[in-house]
Amino acid sequence: MEESKRVIVFGADGYIGWPMAMHLSKLGHSVVAVDNLSRRSWDREGGTYSLIPIASMETRVSRWEELTGNEIIWRNLDLCDAEALDALIEEFRPNAVIHFAEQRSAPFSMISRDHAVRTQVNNIVGNLNLLFSIHSIVPDCHLIKLGSMGEYGSPNIDIEEGYITIEHNGRSDTLPFPKVPASFYHLSKVADSQNIHFASRTWGLRATDLNQGVVYGVQTDDTVLHPDLATRFDFDSIWGTALNRFCVQSAVGEPLTVYGKGGQTRGYLDIRDTMACITLTLENPPQEGECRVFNQFTEQFSINDLAGVVSSARDKIGLSTEIVHLENPRVELEEHYYNPRHTKLMDLGLKPHYLSDTLVTSLIALVEQYKARVDSVLLEIPSVDWRTGGNEIWKKYANKDEFSFNSARIANLIDSARR
Numbered sequence: 001m002e003e004s005k006r007v008i009v010f011g012a013d014g015y016i017g018w019p020m021a022m023h024l025s026k027l028g029h030s031v032v033a034v035d036n037l038s039r040r041s042w043d044r045e046g047g048t049y050s051l052i053p054i055a056s057m058e059t060r061v062s063r064w065e066e067l068t069g070n071e072i073i074w075r076n077l078d079l080c081d082a083e084a085l086d087a088l089i090e091e092f093r094p095n096a097v098i099h100f101a102e103q104r105s106a107p108f109s110m111i112s113r114d115h116a117v118r119t120q121v122n123n124i125v126g127n128l129n130l131l132f133s134i135h136s137i138v139p140d141c142h143l144i145k146l147g148s149m150g151e152y153g154s155p156n157i158d159i160e161e162g163y164i165t166i167e168h169n170g171r172s173d174t175l176p177f178p179k180v181p182a183s184f185y186h187l188s189k190v191a192d193s194q195n196i197h198f199a200s201r202t203w204g205l206r207a208t209d210l211n212q213g214v215v216y217g218v219q220t221d222d223t224v225l226h227p228d229l230a231t232r233f234d235f236d237s238i239w240g241t242a243l244n245r246f247c248v249q250s251a252v253g254e255p256l257t258v259y260g261k262g263g264q265t266r267g268y269l270d271i272r273d274t275m276a277c278i279t280l281t282l283e284n285p286p287q288e289g290e291c292r293v294f295n296q297f298t299e300q301f302s303i304n305d306l307a308g309v310v311s312s313a314r315d316k317i318g319l320s321t322e323i324v325h326l327e328n329p330r331v332e333l334e335e336h337y338y339n340p341r342h343t344k345l346m347d348l349g350l351k352p353h354y355l356s357d358t359l360v361t362s363l364i365a366l367v368e369q370y371k372a373r374v375d376s377v378l379l380e381i382p383s384v385d386w387r388t389g390g391n392e393i394w395k396k397y398a399n400k401d402e403f404s405f406n407s408a409r410i411a412n413l414i415d416s417a418r419r
């Protein structure tokens, strides 16, 4: 193993943060797990939940220590609380921090003005606070920040890893790659990336900005050790990714909801590869003043590809699946060129897992195990409309008799979204 490091994982109660905290603890690092549990309260607010039951942070940490003998220090803290953050950084003086702690749903950020403001304030202020704490207390600390491939959008040229050399009117420069994101959530990530780049240039901060694709899978070497160590699996139209939703829709006999033409293409990676990418990033820190950008994904698929893969996996076990093309609630290109470079993590030694190998054995089997917990209303509600927000579309569909929705439930969802 590499030398042991003091690492703070921010967002450690989340889908990726919890497996990451266990993984680093198992590797012998001193791990502090931090979260303000906002994700659990956003679930309560919108009536959503993880398909796989998840334990409290206290239970997770004590089960982990009991089973493995490895310690994880747990702290409930909001990154937007600058004073508390400074005190935490002073107390642990980390060699590296891994920052997952953001509102991460594009549809959530498009529900209303309030949701857009909450998303951008939470994400941009939290990240900025962290930059200041590192600069003033532990200037050599390596910031590993989770960005998103969606920051780039889908330009009609190859996407580079963070920077592009441009020749213009006889002169040339290497500049941050242009970004044209498609939600207020993704825009918050672009602002974070700019702030990190600025802090590196100005203060000499060491940073790695990981433009991650869509992550799938819930089984790592550690999450499978005990049900108390499981990580979350979202399937509703606010938090569930298209792939998760397709797996659940097919399990309960609902059609797969492809938005628009389905040519929307994105990068994807297995959660075990997320663990590997971040570990490789941690073990290979940047120089003082260097702001590295890695495009973190292993394969790319269109939404039609994903629907096809899920439906043929179900066919193999004798269950047929219908695919429907719904009017697209998002404003995005539905057919486009997509060719992002993603070699830097491979160069550091990443050995990818592939969706075709894990879909049936892992994802589909697991969803089958928990399908009795699915509330179909959460699958059926059309996602938030980018043009009108969430409240409007929920109201529109709740009033239509031909939809098989439970209207009392929908009314509750609308009320809580207004709050």
Ligand code: NAD
Binding pocket: 010, 011, 012, 013, 014, 015, 016, 017, 034, 035, 036, 037, 038, 039, 040, 077, 078, 079, 080, 099, 100, 101, 102, 103, 104, 122, 126, 146, 147, 148, 149, 212, 213, 214, 215, 216, 232, 241
């Ligand atoms: P998640 O919502 O499951 O976890 C995020 C965690 O951060 C939650 O537990 C939440 O309570 C916490 N949090 C949010 N704001 C906080 C604050 N101000 N202070 C302290 N804690 C706070 O999300 P995830 O899927 O695990 O994603 C983790 C990170 O990776 C996010 O930044 C996300 O944007 C990024 N990312 C995720 C994916 C994906 O497919 N899941 C893909 C690309 C990038």
Ligand code: USQ
Binding pocket: 104, 105, 106, 107, 147, 148, 149, 150, 151, 212, 213, 214, 215, 239, 240, 241, 242, 243, 245, 257, 258, 259, 260, 264, 266, 267, 303, 330, 332
């Ligand atoms: N889509 C469907 N049907 C659905 C749900 C979504 O066709 O039922 C489509 C969307 O219109 C979109 C595509 O699937 O074109 C991807 O949407 P998604 O919900 O699977 O994922 P996205 O909104 O892009 O967000 C997820 C994570 C986010 C992360 C991002 C990585 O929620 O945190 O940043 O993936 S990336 O896509 O690279 O930006």
